[in-house]
Amino acid sequence: MRNSDLLRPEQGWACPDRIRIPAPPRREQALLLRSLSGVARFFGRAELPHIFPVMGINGRLFWPWLVFASQMMPFGRLPATDREKAILRVAWHCRSRYEWGQHVEMALKVGVSDQEIVEMTKPSMEIANCDDQLLAATCDQLCHQRLVDEENWIALNKRYTQKQVIELTMLVGHYVMVAGLLVNAGIELEPASEKVLQDFYERLPSMRGG
Numbered sequence: 001m002r003n004s005d006l007l008r009p010e011q012g013w014a015c016p017d018r019i020r021i022p023a024p025p026r027r028e029q030a031l032l033l034r035s036l037s038g039v040a041r042f043f044g045r046a047e048l049p050h051i052f053p054v055m056g057i058n059g060r061l062f063w064p065w066l067v068f069a070s071q072m073m074p075f076g077r078l079p080a081t082d083r084e085k086a087i088l089r090v091a092w093h094c095r096s097r098y099e100w101g102q103h104v105e106m107a108l109k110v111g112v113s114d115q116e117i118v119e120m121t122k123p124s125m126e127i128a129n130c131d132d133q134l135l136a137a138t139c140d141q142l143c144h145q146r147l148v149d150e151e152n153w154i155a156l157n158k159r160y161t162q163k164q165v166i167e168l169t170m171l172v173g174h175y176v177m178v179a180g181l182l183v184n185a186g187i188e189l190e191p192a193s194e195k196v197l198q199d200f201y202e203r204l205p206s207m208r209g210g
Contacts (some may be wrong), residue, residue, distance in 0.1 A: 005097075006201040007121055014095035014183045021185035023053040037210055049102065049185050051178075072171050078164055082135060086168065087175050088120045089139040094179035101189045105196040131159065142172040147191040 005013075019112035055062045076083055091099035107117055119127045124137040134155050141148045148156070148169075156165050181187075189197065 005197075006204050008096045009092055009116065009121075011095060013097040013100075014096065016186045019186040019188070021054050021057070021187075023050060024057060033076050047190055047192055049193075050059050050190055051098070054187055055181070055184055069174065072167060072174065076167060076171070078160070078167055078171070081107070081112050081116075082131075082168075083171065084112055085099055085116065085120050085132060085135055085172055088117060089141060090172055090175040091179060092121055093139070093143045094176060094183065096179035096182045098182045098187050098189055099175065099179050101193050101197040102197065104200055105193050108196070108200070114200060114207055117200070117202070118130065118207075134159065138168065139172055142169060143176060 052062075055065065072078075073083060078086075084103055087103045088100065088107060091103060104117060108114075116129075116132065119129070119132055120136060122136075124133050124140055127133040127136055134152060138148055138152055138156060141152065156168070160168065
């Protein structure tokens, strides 16, 4: 956990005192890494995310998961900006710094602004944009109570197709699941993603007029 982070959940980032599931030694990763280097580029990553070799320890689950996850990113039908905002909201609720840092970088790549990222950390009723307020409130309810209230459900079905609503609810649940592994394994951000995150934090004071 970085105490220097300018944005942190109220209770701080959730993390163990040590790395509980270290990535396998490189000699054991060789075949996996050769297979995944192309996958990383396919997902728009310059380097292999640490989550891949850690999850790859359980190959029986890893490969089917990778196929499933790809149907939401990059092959999802939600607008990319909405997808990334929803994942950021989940990462914030789950207090997963790795998921947060990864998706700050991805959000910026698809056109989410610094201010919009900050908005995803606020109580939903304080979010200025009505569509983002609905997205945040939906993520909140899915994370905390599973049931989306009727008012938000009706609003969601006006904004999205029924297929997109199904995708959004599954997207939130999926990233809650992933955050559980990330937090408990103690997976740390890659240096390149860490730099993007810290650069984002450095822009915040000027954005706030400080």
